[in-house]
Amino acid sequence: MIKVSNLTYVYDKSDHKAVDDVSFEVExxxxxxxxxPSGAGKSTTQGIxxxxxxxxxxxxxxxxxxxxxxxxxxxxxxxxxxxxxNVYGKLTAxxxxxxxxxxxxxxxxxxxxxxxxVGLDHVSKKRASTFSxxxxxxxxxxxxxxxxxxxxxxxxxxxGLDPAIGNQIKDIIKEKNKEGTTIFLTTHNMFIxxxxxxxxxxxxxxxxxxxxxxxxxxxxxxxxxxxxxxREDDRSIKETLSIIEDNDRQRLRSxxxxxxxxxxxxxxxTLEEIFIKVxxxxxx
Numbered sequence: 001m002i003k004v005s006n007l008t009y010v011y012d013k014s015d016h017k018a019v020d021d022v023s024f025e026v027e028x029x030x031x032x033x034x035x036x037p038s039g040a041g042k043s044t045t046q047g048i049x050x051x052x053x054x055x056x057x058x059x060x061x062x063x064x065x066x067x068x069x070x071x072x073x074x075x076x077x078x079x080x081x082x083x084x085x086n087v088y089g090k091l092t093a094x095x096x097x098x099x100x101x102x103x104x105x106x107x108x109x110x111x112x113x114x115x116x117x118v119g120l121d122h123v124s125k126k127r128a129s130t131f132s133x134x135x136x137x138x139x140x141x142x143x144x145x146x147x148x149x150x151x152x153x154x155x156x157x158x159x160g161l162d163p164a165i166g167n168q169i170k171d172i173i174k175e176k177n178k179e180g181t182t183i184f185l186t187t188h189n190m191f192i193x194x195x196x197x198x199x200x201x202x203x204x205x206x207x208x209x210x211x212x213x214x215x216x217x218x219x220x221x222x223x224x225x226x227x228x229x230x231r232e233d234d235r236s237i238k239e240t241l242s243i244i245e246d247n248d249r250q251r252l253r254s255x256x257x258x259x260x261x262x263x264x265x266x267x268x269x270t271l272e273e274i275f276i277k278v279x280x281x282x283x284x
Contacts, residue, residue, distance in 0.1 A: 001063055001151055001182040002026035002049060008057030009044050018044040020206035021058070031173075031183040033197035035190065035275065041206040042186040043083075043155060049184065050080050050153055063150050076106040079149030083156040085136035089129030093120050093139055096128055097146060104147045114142040117172060119165065134161050141169060151182045158192055170196065190271035200271070204279045214271055221274045225267040226252065230259035240267065 002025065009019040019041045026032040034042050047053035049062055051070040060067040065074035087096050097111035115121040118138040123131070128139060137160055144152065157173065158166040173196055177183055187193055193200050194214045202209040212220075229238045239255070241248040243266075255261070269277075 001028045001030075002032075002061070002184060004045075004049070004058065004060035004067075006058035007045065007048065007055070007060060009041075009048060009053065010056060017206045019048070022203070022206070022208045023058075024201055024208060024211055026182060026184060028182055029177070029180055030199065031177050031185060031197045033193040033200035034184065034186045034203060035188065035193055035200050035271070036203040037188055040203045042188075042203060044206075045203070046080075046153055046155060046184065046186050050078060051075070072105065076104055076147060077150045078153060079144035079147060079151075080153045081141045081144035081155060081157055083159055085133070085140040087128045087131075087136055087139050087143070090127060092125050092127055093131075094124040096139060097143055100143050101146050106147055108146050109148060111146070114145055115139075117145075118142045119168065134165065137161065138165070138169075141172075145176070149181065151184065152176065153184045153186075155186045156189070157185070157187075158189070190275060194271045202275055202279055209279055217271065217274050218268050221269065221277055225269075226264060227267050228252065228255060228264045229262040230255050231262060232259050236262065 004025075005023045007019050007022040008017060010017050022041070022045060034045065036042050044053065048055060048067065049060065051067070051074060055067050062074060063077040065071060065077070088099070091099065093115055094111055097114060101108040101111065112121060112124065115124050118141060120135065120138055120142065123135070128136060131139065141157060144154075154173070158169050161169065170192065173183065177196075183196075185193065185197060197214060199211055199213050200217070201211040224243045225240055226243055227238070227240050229236060231237070239251075241252050243249060243252070
């Protein structure tokens with residue numbers, strides 16, 4: 001569904017390559033996470049894939065459409081939810097969606113159903129200028145689903161949302177993927193990537209460092225640990241021990257033999273810890 005080869009992009013008056021020789025493919029029905037800190041090249045890559053930025057170097061296609069020859073047919077096939085909401089403040093929530101649906105030459109969803117899906121049906125007749133940042137973000141998210149996209153580009157879809165609404169958005173993403181929608185997710189939030197993505201790509205300073213599934217990355221780079229809490233001399237003690245290192249394994253056996261175990265569970269490395277290990281960079 002998405003294929004790019006040797007993608008390169010440099011902004012005007014800059015010697016730095018925002019995207020530097022990036023190549024990858026996204027299969028139909030896949031949730032692909034594009035992960036990296038601010039300024040890594042995530043949004044620039046998404047801009048090229050959605051036709052907002054021209055290809056300067058390399059080549060690519062989205063839903064079978066050549067990115068060097070952008071056509072209206074491609075825009076009928078994709079949906080884009082931007083991190084920065086760009087709704088029309090003087091229009092109501094419903095008017096925003098009604099206006100936007102007229103731009104497509106394809107079947108569209110009912111705007112009221114979409115507003116209900118994201119919890120905005122009760123403010124459908126209120127101007128978007130009166131909305132909070134989170135409400136505007138949900139309206140932008142709803143708008144991106146109007147044309148029933150084959151490929152759905154999501155840029156930080158849960159940013160600025162409270163946990164309950166964030167979980168609601170994640171459930172919608174999961175459901176759309178079950179229905180067959182291919183999803184390209186750009187984020188620096190490793191927790192949402194771990195939960196939603198079949199594969200992830202790590203990008204830093206415009207370069208794509210690796211691509212793999214979260215599970216494989218944890219098996220390859222994550223050290224297996226155990227959190228154990230036990231009672232000793234009327235005290236409750238907690239330790240985190242490696243089940244790979246010999247000294248820690250001996251320590252664990254000693255605790256099991258001598259102490260009263262209160263709790264014990266395995267602990268795996270997070271994607272964020274693996275990202276730092278692989279790239280040498282944090283996510284800020």
